[in-house]
Amino acid sequence: MVPFLCPICGEPLMEQAGSLRCGKGHSFDKARSGYVNLIPPNAKHAKVPGDNKLMVNARRDFLEKGYYAPFAKAVAEAAVRYLGERSHPVVLDAGCGEGYYTEAMAGALAATQPDVMAVDISKFAAEKCARRCPDARCAVASVYHLPIPTGSCDGVVSLFSPYCGEEYLRVLKPGGIFLMGIPGQLHLWELKKALYDEPYENEVKDYQLEGFFFEEKIPVEARIYLPDNQDIRNLFSMTPYYYKSGVDTDRKLAELPDLETGISFEILVYRKGK
Numbered sequence: 001m002v003p004f005l006c007p008i009c010g011e012p013l014m015e016q017a018g019s020l021r022c023g024k025g026h027s028f029d030k031a032r033s034g035y036v037n038l039i040p041p042n043a044k045h046a047k048v049p050g051d052n053k054l055m056v057n058a059r060r061d062f063l064e065k066g067y068y069a070p071f072a073k074a075v076a077e078a079a080v081r082y083l084g085e086r087s088h089p090v091v092l093d094a095g096c097g098e099g100y101y102t103e104a105m106a107g108a109l110a111a112t113q114p115d116v117m118a119v120d121i122s123k124f125a126a127e128k129c130a131r132r133c134p135d136a137r138c139a140v141a142s143v144y145h146l147p148i149p150t151g152s153c154d155g156v157v158s159l160f161s162p163y164c165g166e167e168y169l170r171v172l173k174p175g176g177i178f179l180m181g182i183p184g185q186l187h188l189w190e191l192k193k194a195l196y197d198e199p200y201e202n203e204v205k206d207y208q209l210e211g212f213f214f215e216e217k218i219p220v221e222a223r224i225y226l227p228d229n230q231d232i233r234n235l236f237s238m239t240p241y242y243y244k245s246g247v248d249t250d251r252k253l254a255e256l257p258d259l260e261t262g263i264s265f266e267i268l269v270y271r272k273g274k
């Protein structure tokens with residue numbers, strides 16, 4: 001099994017009676033749910049970094065209703081297509097959230113007996129992920145400083161999470177696979193139309209990433225129907241617009257009884273060179 005690395009000295013952490021401990025004696029307790037907090041104490045800039053409990057719960061409630069199941073299915077299929085031939089592939093979910101996609105991937109790859117690692121900067125997310133995926137090893141950590149050994153991963157997955165190419169290239173084995181999930185151009189178009197006078201389409205970015213070979217783009221499109229206002233508000237809290245929402249948007253949001261909207265994602269597949 002690939003060890004997590006000590007966030008203080010960088011040595012491998014070994015499991016010892018409910019804690020992870022390095023050779024220099026730094027020790028990190030596992031929470032009851034199974035995750036371990038690997039943020040060094042001096043690096044906690046915000047008091048509670050990452051998504052707060054409310055946001056994590058809203059996202060979990062939304063995802064558990066299956067609205068994004070087409071995307072989870074496509075991610076799982078891509079993971080099998082690119083990693084399913086390897087035995088015991090090491091797969092890192094970088095920015096795992098509450099583990100909805102981690103679980104889908106781990107399940108789809110079960111025949112390979114994967115070693116699934118998952119990190120998120122939010123401890124509320126890592127806790128949910130640890131409960132949802134007991135076979136995955138979950139840690140609170142930043143994707144910009146992954147507590148993961150160099151050249152150890154067969155696959156890295158980043159779904160709607162910050163991109164840190166340097167770190168992903170570092171932890172991937174030569175020939176390793178990077179799967180990135182991003183919103184498509186018209187993702188949630190009808191939701192935006194309901195809330196904004198002048199909705200704008202998502203920007204389509206250049207697919208080339210430094211250090212990676214681009215393999216393919218897998219588009220995922222579907223329509224979903226949200227029958228109640230709470231689901232719509234949960235969905236809205238998962239979007240970047242949530243942070244800049246004003247009084248006018250909040251009022252329109254509160255008045256939406258139901259919503260049918262398109263959802264659109266892209267899975268971009270990359271390979272690290274040999």
Ligand SMILES: [Zn+2]
Nearest residue numbers: 006009022026
């Ligand atoms: Zn240490």
